[in-house]
């Protein structure tokens with residue numbers, strides 16, 4: 001994950017540092033030229049003074065000396081400036097905007113949402129514009145500021161296991177998302193993780209719509225040794241969820257994971273059906289499952305599902321094939337909901353807990 005973004009950001013940081021260095025050298029050159037010009041003027045005045053001295057024209061001499069003093073003062077001011085830019089450089093807002101335009105293109109190319117880009121611009125501006133920054137430190141400073149501003153876009157997730165253990169039984173999670181986003185596979189991965197932690201539960205086959213969906217879940221159930229509660233195809237998904245919860249309550253089970261049919265976030269009737277499942281199941285958690293690789297689409301979906309039914313957390317699947325990572329960077333900022341896990345493959349243990357620090361390390365180290 002982030003392979004492409006990482007490479008592009010690295011190039012950007014080095015490029016920006018070089019650009020700043022070039023600008024500084026130009027300034028340095030200009031100052032030196034101005035100093036030389038002043039020195040030349042000074043020499044000419046001195047020559048004149050030498051010439052006037054024997055004639056003892058006091059008034060004229062005084063004027064020349066005054067002029068010389070003024071030149072000297074000006075030169076000192078320029079020297080001070082030169083000394084300063086030898087060590088540090090301030091970035092003007094105009095220069096910053098020029099650099100950020102380049103960064104913006106990289107971010108867009110890597111699927112970072114516009115809302116997130118705006119937030120990055122504001123933060124970077126505060127950290128970089130008009131700050132006296134050592135010339136040796138520019139590269140580090142740009143990287144650190146970028147890292148820090150991306151960090152503020154991410155939301156540290158809660159710990160699912162602790163939440164489940166602390167909550168009333170059964171802990172009910174409903175999963176939803178568009179077709180093929182990885183809901184059923186993710187449910188199997190979560191079930192596997194819960195089982196490994198000695199928790200017992202059932203899976204609810206509430207996708208009664210797609211052909212072979214019930215068999216798909218049953219296959220996982222039998223591989224994992226976890227019971228699947230089902231009805232026939234075409235049955236009311238809310239009724240399946242209700243059955244599964246009833247069953248879990250009767251057996252004092254720890255969890256119920258509800259699989260639902262893939263639905264487009266733009267279809268109101270399908271969202272209403274989802275709403276009904278939630279009304280009946282009263283889930284402890286509503287998790288949106290989206291594909292990391294679809295970038296801004298995944299963000300739009302998360303936003304639409306959140307507006308329609310409310311989401312508590314996000315799982316992004318197929319992170320293993322996403323070299324850009326923009327959705328992972330921006331979806332939490334846009335929805336204000338944490339990413340709990342990243343799906344990183346098709347095996348049961350290909351589910352990585354989302355961790356801010358690790359994500360930043362992946363992008364920058």
Ligand SMILES: Nc1nc2c(ncn2[C@@H]2O[C@H](COP(=O)(O)OP(=O)(O)OP(=O)(O)O)[C@@H](O)[C@H]2O)c(=O)[nH]1
Nearest residue numbers: 179180181182183184185262317318343344345346
């Ligand atoms: N590489 C990769 N593939 C994944 C991941 N998660 C799911 N898949 C694959 O994505 C495809 C769709 O997964 P499903 O779990 O069936 O998706 P779904 O959302 O339940 O699909 P519908 O029920 O049809 O809406 C399958 O081939 C999965 O193996 C992941 O994290 N990485």
Ligand SMILES: [Mg+2]
Nearest residue numbers: 183184207213
């Ligand atoms: Mg499915």
